[in-house]
Amino acid sequence: MRGVTDNTAHYHDGIQLFNDGKFWHAHEEWEEAWKATADPDLRDFYQGIIQTAAALVHWQRGNPRGIHLNWNKARAKLANLPAEMMGLDLLRLIEHMDRFETAEGVGQVPPQLVARPGTLNE
Secondary structure, eight states: OOOHHHHHHHHHHHHHHHHTTOHHHHHHHHHHHHHHOOOHHHHHHHHHHHHHHHHHHHHHTTOHHHHHHHHHHHHHHHTTSOSEETTEEHHHHHHHHHHHHHTTTTTOOOOOOOOOTTOOOO
16 A cells, blocks of 8 residues: 555646646546545545546546546545635535536636645545
């Protein structure tokens, strides 16, 4: 099992990749952190952001159905977590992705993730 430092590195690397529009690669980084934690809330958190990234991969591929399916799965997980987790404002992410999903990304910019420093709780 990976250590906390490794999980934190995967988490932050995933954020950078996500913000660079490399949603598939972000998904892969976060999957490593997800596999390494047994905490149920953290597992839901990672699954939620992984599925958010997957929704955006579908957007990049021009697949609206994939956007809807993956965002609906992600939203269900993220909405049941605290408003902020691992430094991310989940309410802001949900609001942004709701607008993005409704428009199927047309005329929209994908969300940017910013982890507030000093808030990692892993």
